[in-house]
Amino acid sequence: MVVMRLRAALAVRLIACVAALLLAGTSAHAQAPAQAWPQRAVRFIVTLGPGSGVDIGARLLADRLPARWGKPVVVENRPGADSLVAIQAFVSAADDHVLLFTPAGNFTVHPLQYAKLPYVPEDLAPIARVSNTILAIGVPTSLKIDTLADFVKYARANPGKLNAAVVSGITEFTFDYFVKTAGLDIAKVPYRDIVQAATDLSEGRLQVMMSSYAILQPRVQAGSVKVLAVNGHERTTIVPGVPTARESGFPALEVEGLVGLFGPRTMPKQLREKIGADVAAAAGDPAIAERLAATAQVPNPGGPDELAAAVAAQRAQIATIAKTLGPIELK
Numbered sequence: 001m002v003v004m005r006l007r008a009a010l011a012v013r014l015i016a017c018v019a020a021l022l023l024a025g026t027s028a029h030a031q032a033p034a035q036a037w038p039q040r041a042v043r044f045i046v047t048l049g050p051g052s053g054v055d056i057g058a059r060l061l062a063d064r065l066p067a068r069w070g071k072p073v074v075v076e077n078r079p080g081a082d083s084l085v086a087i088q089a090f091v092s093a094a095d096d097h098v099l100l101f102t103p104a105g106n107f108t109v110h111p112l113q114y115a116k117l118p119y120v121p122e123d124l125a126p127i128a129r130v131s132n133t134i135l136a137i138g139v140p141t142s143l144k145i146d147t148l149a150d151f152v153k154y155a156r157a158n159p160g161k162l163n164a165a166v167v168s169g170i171t172e173f174t175f176d177y178f179v180k181t182a183g184l185d186i187a188k189v190p191y192r193d194i195v196q197a198a199t200d201l202s203e204g205r206l207q208v209m210m211s212s213y214a215i216l217q218p219r220v221q222a223g224s225v226k227v228l229a230v231n232g233h234e235r236t237t238i239v240p241g242v243p244t245a246r247e248s249g250f251p252a253l254e255v256e257g258l259v260g261l262f263g264p265r266t267m268p269k270q271l272r273e274k275i276g277a278d279v280a281a282a283a284g285d286p287a288i289a290e291r292l293a294a295t296a297q298v299p300n301p302g303g304p305d306e307l308a309a310a311v312a313a314q315r316a317q318i319a320t321i322a323k324t325l326g327p328i329e330l331k
Contacts (some may be wrong), residue, residue, distance in 0.1 A: 024231035036100065037271055038097055044261075047086040049079040054259055054296035056252040057131055058101040060291055064282040066142045069241075083107055083169060084118065091123045093264075096271070098123060098260040103133060103254070105170030108314045112140055112173070112322055114331050124262040127277035129302030129310055130283060131292055133240055133257030134213040135171060135231040137245070140204045141224055148228045148248040151213075152182055162207040165197035167215075167307050170255055170314060174212045174231070177321045178245075178252040201225055212257065213239055214296035231255050258314065259297070260307045269304065275304035 035136065044062060048054045055077060055323035062073035083106040090100040098165045107124070110117055145151050155162055164186045172188075179186055189206065191197045194206070197218055201209045202224035209216065219225035230236060231244045231253055245253035261279060263272055280301035282288070289299050302310070 012236055023325070030262070031147065035276070038069050040097055041072045041074055042069065043093075043098045044073060044075045044101045045086050045090045045098060046075055046099070047079065047083040048077070048078050048108050050077050053212060053292075053297050054101065054103055056295050057259060057292060059140060059296060060288050061279060061282050062253050063129070064216035064285060064288070065278060068278050075301075079317040082110070082113065084110075087124070090262075091119045091264075094266070096267045098264070099127065099275075101130075102262070103169070104248070104260055104311045104314055106256040106324075108311065108318050109173055112318065121264050125265050125267050125272060126260065126304045126311065127263045127267075127272045128261040128279040128304070129258070129278065129300055129307040131259045131297045132232060132297040132300045133259060134236055134298070135167075135210065135225045135255060136213040136216055136239060136242070137229050137231070137253065138198075138201060138209050138211075138216045138220070138225045138227050139207060140201055141226045142204050143207065145228070145270045145283055148245065148250050148253075151228060152184065152250070155184045155186060155208075160187070160269050162186045163189050163205070165189050165191055165194065165201065165206050165209045167194055167211045170318060171210055171257075173318060173321050173325070178250060181252045182250070192214060198225070200321055210253075212296055217296060229253065232257070234296065238293055238298065243288070255317070256295075256314070258300070258310050260275055260311070262307075272304045276307075 017031040044058050046055050046058050055075070058075050059118055060300055062075050065073050078089050083102060086100065086102065087107060090098060138146050139151060143154070145154060164175070166188060186208065194211055197206060197209055198219050200206045213227070216225055216227060224315045227239055228241050229248045230239050230242055231245050233244070233254065233256060235242065235244055245251065280303070283299050283301045292299060
């Protein structure tokens with residue numbers, strides 16, 4: 001009963017988070033002159049490690065933005081602890097020259113994972129929507145399964161016999177939602193390094209995996225993994241010919257790999273809009289789009305209001321999922 005009451009309270013917190021984020025995107029702060037920024041080097045704190053798609057995106061922008069800002073941009077990787085390491089470093093800095101570069105799905109689920117958090121949603125003021133990471137569902141080609149519907153049929157015929165690997169965060173919650181609403185019995189195998197899971201998938205030790213397409217791509221190219229669906233709202237030429245989960249009849253699996261840039265809560269809206277416009281202009285470079293595509297990402301530029309709305313939509317999605325999944329053990 002205690003866990004269920006905590007769960008109900010967390011659902012209320014999620015709804016409050018949606019409202020808070022929307023307010024963060026539109027509230028009026030004391031307007032410091034945006035033209036005075038930056039006065040020194042800017043630091044991007046990235047929630048993932050070097051070489052990840054998000055890290056590459058941050059570094060591509062860090063290469064382009066100094067030409068607009070007249071100051072260097074430094075990328076600092078702070079992976080670990082479900083992104084809490086990076087978020088704590090960002091919040092503790094309380095500096096408008098220290099920005100957070102992260103997938104939104106890494107933190108929208110925090111209220112469902114932790115009884116107590118070292119930050120509040122208002123600490124992450126939206127600046128710019130940057131890109132979408134392509135998420136996908138893959139199975140070993142040895143299963144000889146071609147569609148999501150076929151996989152569901154196979155899973156129902158083999159309850160308790162299948163193993164899955166899923167990237168943590170909103171991806172994992174979405175997968176759990178799919179499993180429950182489809183009435184499946186699939187065990188999740190935890191991985192410290194999710195890249196290793198792709199190897200196990202290709203060799204048949206796992207029967208399904210949901211992650212960024214970039215992790216699955218080498219195995220797809222080698223012919224040992226087949227992608228059944230992508231999880232975004234639309235098909236993508238990065239994974240040609242593959243339908244979306246919704247098109248396949250399983251809208252419960254629909255989720256966007258939203259990546260954005262956030263500033264401290266004290267950063268004026270006028271400044272966030274200026275930075276957002278600069279980021280959008282830099283991200284519009286065709287060379288950046290080409291490099292992002294190589295890491296299974298697509299540009300998705302937008303300013304503070306667009307990012308706030310997108311994150312709020314993810315929080316609302318998580319709130320809906322929470323009601324279906326029921327109580328979970330909090331960290």
